[in-house]
Amino acid sequence: MSEEITLMxxxxxxxxxxxxxxxxGYFGYPITPQSEIIETLMEAAPWNTTGMVVLQAESEVxxxxxxxxxxxxxxxxxxxxxxxxxxxxxxxxxxxxGAELPGLIVNVQRGGPGxxxxxxxQADYFQTVxxxxxxxxxxITLAPNSVQEMADFVALGFELAFKYRNPAMILTxxxxxxxxxxxKLPEQRRRRTEQEIREQCPWATLGKTADREPxxxxxxxxxxxxxxxxxxRFQAKYRVVEENEVRYxxxxxxxxxxLLVAFGSAARICLKTISLAREEGIRVGLLRPITLWPFPxxxxxxxxxxxxxxxxxxxxxxxxxxxxxxxVNGKIPVEHYGRLGGIVxxxxxxxxxxxxxIVK
Amino acid sequence: xxxxxxxxxxNLVYAKPELMNNNHMHYCPGCSHGVVHKVIAEVIxxxxxxxxTIGIAPVGCAVFAYKYLDIDWQEAAHGRxxxxxTATKRLLPDKMVFTYQGDGDLAAIGTAExxxxxxxGENIAIIFINNGIYGMTGGQMAPTTLKxxxxxxxxxxxxxxxxxxxxxxxxxxxxxxxxxxxxRTSVHTAAAVKxxxxxxxxxxxxxxxxxxxxIVEVVSTCNAGWKMTPADANDWMVENMFxxxxxxxxxxx
Numbered sequence: 001m002s003e004e005i006t007l008m009x010x011x012x013x014x015x016x017x018x019x020x021x022x023x024x025g026y027f028g029y030p031i032t033p034q035s036e037i038i039e040t041l042m043e044a045a046p047w048n049t050t051g052m053v054v055l056q057a058e059s060e061v062x063x064x065x066x067x068x069x070x071x072x073x074x075x076x077x078x079x080x081x082x083x084x085x086x087x088x089x090x091x092x093x094x095x096x097x098g099a100e101l102p103g104l105i106v107n108v109q110r111g112g113p114g115x116x117x118x119x120x121x122q123a124d125y126f127q128t129v130x131x132x133x134x135x136x137x138x139x140i141t142l143a144p145n146s147v148q149e150m151a152d153f154v155a156l157g158f159e160l161a162f163k164y165r166n167p168a169m170i171l172t173x174x175x176x177x178x179x180x181x182x183x184k185l186p187e188q189r190r191r192r193t194e195q196e197i198r199e200q201c202p203w204a205t206l207g208k209t210a211d212r213e214p215x216x217x218x219x220x221x222x223x224x225x226x227x228x229x230x231x232x233r234f235q236a237k238y239r240v241v242e243e244n245e246v247r248y249x250x251x252x253x254x255x256x257x258x259l260l261v262a263f264g265s266a267a268r269i270c271l272k273t274i275s276l277a278r279e280e281g282i283r284v285g286l287l288r289p290i291t292l293w294p295f296p297x298x299x300x301x302x303x304x305x306x307x308x309x310x311x312x313x314x315x316x317x318x319x320x321x322x323x324x325x326x327x328v329n330g331k332i333p334v335e336h337y338g339r340l341g342g343i344v345x346x347x348x349x350x351x352x353x354x355x356x357x358i359v360k
Numbered sequence: 361x362x363x364x365x366x367x368x369x370x371n372l373v374y375a376k377p378e379l380m381n382n383n384h385m386h387y388c389p390g391c392s393h394g395v396v397h398k399v400i401a402e403v404i405x406x407x408x409x410x411x412x413t414i415g416i417a418p419v420g421c422a423v424f425a426y427k428y429l430d431i432d433w434q435e436a437a438h439g440r441x442x443x444x445x446t447a448t449k450r451l452l453p454d455k456m457v458f459t460y461q462g463d464g465d466l467a468a469i470g471t472a473e474x475x476x477x478x479x480x481g482e483n484i485a486i487i488f489i490n491n492g493i494y495g496m497t498g499g500q501m502a503p504t505t506l507k508x509x510x511x512x513x514x515x516x517x518x519x520x521x522x523x524x525x526x527x528x529x530x531x532x533x534x535x536x537x538x539x540x541x542x543x544r545t546s547v548h549t550a551a552a553v554k555x556x557x558x559x560x561x562x563x564x565x566x567x568x569x570x571x572x573x574x575i576v577e578v579v580s581t582c583n584a585g586w587k588m589t590p591a592d593a594n595d596w597m598v599e600n601m602f603x604x605x606x607x608x609x610x611x612x613x
Contacts, residue, residue, distance in 0.1 A: 069444030
């Protein structure tokens with residue numbers, strides 16, 4: 001088969017990648033700037049080809065709870081939304097984490113707080129990696145910086161979610177969701193049969209057969225002693241994820257005196273800043289976290305022994321900087337540069353900030 | 361006839377349904393939940409759906425429903441059971457999917473999920489226990505609490521001017537085209553239990569036949585929350601609940 005390369009939006013790539021991956025169900029509610037995901041799915045009508053269910057729910061709350069129901073059956077199920085809608089989904093995400101359910105949530109971020117703006121933002125970093133919903137839980141978080149990664153991370157998100165029985169999120173923003181790039185979609189996989197799901201997910205509620213006990217999906221446990229054990233089990237799992245699933249990209253870091261730390265669309269802007277800075281003789285590299293949780297703490301700590309300073313570039317008022325500072329642990333200066341409310345920084349703006357705050 | 365005669369198998373006229381396990385129920389003595397659980401267990405067995413049934417438990421008194429019936433269960437967030445059931449039935453169309461919800465869960469916090477699942481005509485059965493009060497949290501006012509009824513959050517009685525009127529959600533739902541069965545029953549007499557059993561069986565059959573959404577509202581007692589004996593609670597229900605929530609079919613097609 002010849003290589004199939006298409007030009008499409010990041011949001012469209014998510015939809016097509018979901019069909020190709022053999023996702024069983026998508027449940028969503030329209031909100032800008034991510035409505036192309038459900039529109040693309042409805043246009044593609046995958047229920048006629050792969051049998052994938054696509055449903056427009058009555059709210060984001062209902063959509064995430066449909067994901068909870070579908071995930072309880074061991075199915076590949078997903079939802080998508082943008083910041084205000086993701087806030088509504090937090091209850092369901094917490095319940096999924098508590099019931100150890102795998103599923104994929106896509107957040108195409110826009111500026112807040114409140115109804116905010118429909119322009120891109122990365123201001124949901126705290127919400128995503130620090131909890132969002134109630135209780136001690138973690139959300140596996142992938143931050144794509146291209147349309148290709150929007151497509152690729154659908155598969156990666158489901159793989160990690162099922163490997164650890166934990167919800168996973170693609171945390172992206174209006175820039176990546178709306179921009180068009182070429183993308184190579186994965187080959188079409190068939191959806192798993194019920195028998196395959198019974199074997200892969202022995203915990204799934206597919207109907208109790210005579211040879212096993214009832215499967216019960218719940219986050220409830222009123223016995224505090226047992227609930228503490230449950231929490232300890234979750235925490236042990238999170239430590240395994242932190243040990244094994246950290247992903248990041250290094251650009252021109254080998255000879256760098258300074259490091260930019262940025263994810264998603266901000267990292268794209270930093271690539272241009274690197275060449276502008278190097279033209280002026282400032283040796284700058286980029287460390288791009290791909291997983292925001294688990295966070296690339298170890299590698300950042302190592303770079304703190306090699307570079308003179310770091311600048312985090314974020315489309316927010318300074319959120320990821322807290323994790324970078326924790327990683328660096330005071331060894332070198334770490335400062336933040338960001339634009340707020342839907343404004344995207346320019347490469348020149350990043351360079352100026354680097355010179356003003358770090359290079360000096 | 362001595363005790364041995366009475367308990368001999370040939371004289372057995374009543375048995376615990378096979379699908380009910382030996383876990384101790386947390387329900388208060390006299391509460392309607394236990395009877396409805398038993399009826400559901402019997403109907404699933406009669407229809408031979410034990411390997412095809414997925415139950416969705418609510419938040420409220422029936423939050424632990426999954427402890428008592430040996431089938432696969434999902435425990436939902438408060439009010440969201442119809443959303444879970446929607447996805448489950450759509451992804452597993454050959455299964456029988458039912459929700460079991462109280463009036464706070466279904467008619468307050470879950471109103472949107474109830475109305476929209478029913479409006480889409482999801483092929484699910486909704487068993488709705490309406491006792492006019494929040495039992496699990498200790499007897500607060502529900503959307504279905506009667507006018508003038510005293511609860512811990514309406515200590516002087518429900519004032520409909522400031523607290524709203526009893527919500528007849530079954531009447532609302534019955535108007536929706538996606539609904540094939542909307543019926544009210546009770547379980548306070550043997551005849552009423554029999555009728556409830558018939559309606560739950562029909563609801564489960566409708567789910568399997570793909571006829572649309574079935575809702576069986578069981579007008580129930582909460583003798584603990586109402587602060588009455590079980591017998592008085594039954595009388596009070598007949599006298600006060602039935603005029604507001606009349607027993608019978610609103611829709612059965």
